[in-house]
Structures are given as C-alpha cells and as structure tokens.
Amino acid sequence: MRTHQVVSAWLEQELAAGRLAIGSRLPGERSMAEQLGISRASVREGTRVLEALGVVRAGVGSGPQAGTIITGNPALALDSALRLHVASAHLPVKDIVETRLLLEAWAAEHAWRDSPALERAARLLDEMDGPDAHDLGPGAFLERDALFHVALAEAAGNVLVGAMMGSLRGSIAAYTQRLTADLPDWGSTSDRLRHEHRAILAAIVGGEGLRAADLVRHHIERFYRESGVHDQHPEA
Template identity: 45%
Template structure:
C-alpha cells in the first residue's frame, strides 16, 4: 500500500470513529509518522498528495489555522480527475452536456427555496448583466450560477459534482462559444434565460425551473453545434 493510501485510511478511520472531525488538526508530523510507522519524508509526500485531493489543508506559522487540518473537499479531487479525463479525451464535451441535463434538471425538480442561496445567485446574475464583460469571465460566472442553484436541492453529492464540474462547464461553454458569429446576441439571450430560471427557483416553481434549465442547456448546445457545423462547411 502506498503511503498516501495508508494516511488516507487512517484519516478515514479516525473520522468514522468520531476521533477526528472536519476542521480538526492532524497530529504533528513526528507523532503521525510514528503512529503510522512510516518515514517523515514519505509522510510529507503523502500529505502533499492528500492536500492536492482536497482532503487536508496545510499552513505554516502559528495560530488556530496553522498546521495540517482536515478539510474534506471532494470536489477538488473530482475536478482534477475530470480535467485529466477531458485532457485524454476519454470524456468528451458532449458527455458534460448530458451529465448537466441530468444533474441540473433533477436538482431543480427537488429545489427548496429555503435551501437556496438566492442572494449569491442573484449577485452572480448582476455581474453577468454587465454588458462589456469578457466572454471568458461571463462563462465562469455562468458555471458558478448553475452550481449555486443546484445546491437548493439539498443533496450534498449533487452539489459536490456540480462544484467539480464548474471549471469543465466553463471550458466547455467557452470552447463552443468560439464558433458563434455574434456572441453579444447569444449573451443577451443567456442573461434572459438565467433570470427566468432564477425567478422560477425563487418562486418555488420546480417544474418551471427544470423545464427552463433543459431548454437553456439544450439551446446553447444546439446553437453552438450549428455554428461549428457552418464553420466546418465554410
């Protein structure tokens, strides 16, 4: 077993037993190395792997936020894995589109107004309403808006998956936007659709929100696919 797996197994066991909780500090490096019977050099390498995976956060200095802290941010590991899958073309952008339809429509159908962070979603809408906003920034905010609304379903796994998909969604929509002949017209339509979706969620209209989300995602995909096909013919 690799050292980072040994450390992960130990952290997992401690969390399950209740001896550790999210936000707790891990033992010091020397004590943990002795507990796990590994070298301190191997332990440092293992902790770097776990930090990249979002399991822990390490900080130098003094005070309550220093040291090695259990964070459990699974979306970070999922995002890294997804980026690798996209880079190797094992996962295509069409697959992201299909997963979005499933996750976002389900989340809308199960949304609870009380669980929605409407203020955060509305703030994202306001930033997207800036006419001179660069397309890259618009689409990053767009992905954050969709991830924000998904949290209203109160399903932590859906929220984690959507958070992990955020960068992939932004990259996916940007790649497709590059084929559009008139981004500004598309942006006007997307803004209007975002506001319509937000209003349905705010008003507790789950079916309406789910339908508008499907139309919104499918519409962008069809529009950009048609633009790409026109470019290919030209």
C-alpha cells in the same frame, strides 16, 4: 499497501470512529510516523496526497493556522481529476454536458426557495444584466454564468451535487469559452441567456420546480446545440 496509503487508511478509520472530524488537526509528522510504523517521509507523502484530494489543508508557521487541518473539500479532487480526463479525451465533453443536464434538472426541481445560494444567484444575474452588461466579454459573462449554475445546484441542499456541478463546469470552462467563437451572434445569444436565467430563477423562487427543471434542460441544450457541441468530438 503503499506506505503513503497507510496515512489515508488511518485517517478514514479515525473519521469513521469519530475521533477526528472536519477542523481537527492531524498529529505531527513524528507522532504519526511512530503511531503508524512508517517513515516521516511516507507521512509527508501521504499528507500531500490528501491535500491534493481536498481532504486536508497543510499550514505553516505557528498559530491557529499552523499544522495540517482536515477540511473536506470534495470539489477540489473532482475538479482536478475531471480536468485531466477531459484533457486526455477520456471524458468527452458531450458526455459531461449530458451529465450536467441530469444534475441541473434535478437540482432545479429540488432547490430550496429560501436557500441563501439563490440570493447569490440573483446577485450574479444583476451583474450580468446591469448597465455595463454589454461591456462584458464572453469570458467574463461565462464565468458568471458558471457561478450562477453552481449556485442553483447548491440551492438543492445536496453537498455532493453542488461539488460535482462545480467540477463539471470547471472541467470544461475553457472549452465552453472557445465555443462562443462558433456562435453566429454572441450578442443575441447572451441576451437570450440572460432572459432564460431570470425565468429559471423565477420558477425556482415561485416553487415551480418541474417548470424550472424543464427550463434548465432547454437552456443548456439550446446553447450547446447552437455552438455545435453535439456535432463535435473535441479533445478539450
């Protein structure tokens, strides 16, 4: 085991045993080095790896924000890893789209009607449908579109599904925006997407989970079919 991996293994044991939890501070570098029998440099390296994985947040200075705090943000690690693999073509965008279909259909079917995430989704739709809606360029529209879909996933109450959805959307955000250049008429497409968003949200709020899942599948498949994603093999 590499020395920096000792830090990760130790933290895993401490979390599993309940001696540490989300919000806890890690001991200082010197204390951890003595406790684990490794150098302070190895402790520092291990902490940086954990920070990159979204497990801890390293603070500086003094006060309540100082020290290294356990945060538990799986989306950060998933997002970084997926972006790199998509960029290297190890994860074809088409495969990510198919994974989206699985996750989003499930989330739409099981979303909680009273979830606060649905209120956030509704506010995003208001921004996309408001008086200045047609002044939104494709980039701004798709940014809100992404947040809307992530909110729906979070409404299902499954933390991992929500994190995975956020990462999947983030990993192909730039590629999705480039797809709009291949659409025959962005204006009509965006109008249709707005209508479909409203129908999906209404089905969820109305307790029609199965219908919401069907609407989500149709919504995603049609956009990518129109933009030609199923006929391409992009490097992203």
